[in-house]
Amino acid sequence: MNLKNQLLFGLLIWAAFSCTSGQADKKMEKLPYFNLSGFVDLELAKLDGATVTKISEINGEETTVDKTFSLQDWKEEFEAFYSADINTPALALSYSTETEGEYLIHRLLPDSKGKVKEIKIRYIKEYPVAISIRTTDKNLFFSSITVGELYMNQATEKIDHYAIETTQKVWFLDPTHIKISGAIR
Template sequence: MMTLKNYLLFGLLIWAAFSCTSGQADKKMEKLPYFNLSGFLDLELAKLDGTKVTKISEVNGEESNSEKAYSLQEWKEEFEAFYSADINSPALAASYSTETEGEYLIHRLLPEAKGKVKEIKIKYLKEYPNSISVRMTEKNLFFSSSTLAEFYMNLATEKIDHYSIETSQKVWFLEPTHIKISGAVK
């Protein structure tokens, strides 16, 4: 026969179990204020694990070509510029305007807000992102940097088709560095 103490303990354990799982489900269902760029990349790059890319890299005018099969981790490193452009953080929750222009969803940094990501532009085709471009700039007394990164989807294969990342960096007292990377997924 269960005593009152055992009933209370059992009830408390059941309540604790349900309250923990309910909170986790709520977090997963939480709506983000802006396009979930990191989540989208995680899904799309997982499709490319082990896929070859033909890549052209240019640093200050010196060009090199390569072809290589990338692991998922290497794809994530290649797309680091896009991951660093994710604006879904509590600190940036009210820093961007969100507009739609035709098939584009555009997040723009508000004039009074501070942030390195100036604009994210997502082009939709058949309710799925067809291309994404990101524009970032960073400046302080000693350093300035600007980046334009874009990638395009292939609707036939439903995978990333090609991408480009162009960055210019200037450190005080040094010559500027210009880097351009473009890749075509095989």
């Protein structure tokens, strides 16, 4: 009787893991574009507790700090990359996908509406080593342009450094220029 229970238990565990991995593979297959938020999640998990030398510049005033980030801090720091993920049903046909040498590029089609204008991923040996994003947001009272870049260290397979630059303009006010860059140690 004990052997039957063990076999049944083993079969149930095997079935549970096979169904889960199959569902994950199917989800990945359905994504029409590079899974930016998934990639950032995987890479930030490697940085939990890492120290960064962060340079913040707001309208020309620069501040440099060395800071240790938790996983939540990293997610807040990389919010621009999370918000640039274009894998939503509403955007499924809004971007062209091209390859130019070692680059995979998603560009917003001319007649499509979307904040993310371009995502460019540089691959070396089928692994992303650099990602850049360009987003714009504009309405009657407000406009913003954001450019973000992150670079991977091929030896450690972790994010090495990053930069996020934003210019915001509110109607009747001077533009605000914000630049954040960091080198991870």
